[in-house]
Amino acid sequence: MKKKALIAVIFIGIILFWAVEDMPAFGDPNAPATQYTGQLYVDAVLPDIGIDNIVTAILASYRGFDTLGEVVVIFTAGISVALLLRRGGRL
């Protein structure tokens, strides 16, 4: 069983190292990940919103509804732990 696991790990590792060759270089401006909306946000954040932090602008303003969902998820986790583990007492 251990040998099979080792063989599987080595096999997957070889595949991953093989795939690394095709990835763009670090910080490459022509990489596909930086081609589409990145420059758009960099140009639009300051006139649109007027704050310096692009990440926060996307998180709280452009994707505000998504972030509201994330907060509700964390709130739901707290409520669930309280419902499952709280002994005695009220919520």
Added chain:
Amino acid sequence: MMENVVIRTVSRLAVPFIQIFALYVIVHGASGAGGGFQGGVVFATSFILMIIAFGMSNVRRRINNRGIMWLSVIGITIYAGIGFLALLMAGNFLEYAAIEAVLGIPHFHGILIDLVEAGIGIAVMAAMVSIIYDIAGKEEESS
């Protein structure tokens, strides 16, 4: 739990600095690295340190389960309330630009983002502390 004077003294000194740093991370969210999620978790760590140093019952005496739950609800209400405020000002849900246009204050968009981040921070902090209370609390001291 209560014997070690070194742990108690050091955490008594460290907790205010951790909380100030957490507030800095939350408030700094609009202009640099930071935000509500990170700041809320840092704030919750100060509660963990207090629980380790002073014991669960001491911390619960300062803020109990009901208070933590209320804080969690208040945080989400701040966020969603700003969203509905934008609806009242004839915008879409969470469209801060509508609020800024109606009130006519320049750079109000960033202030609203700061308020939203504060709401996120309160909600995350309260949820984390509530989970710690429920997992680490003993049976006789719950509620």
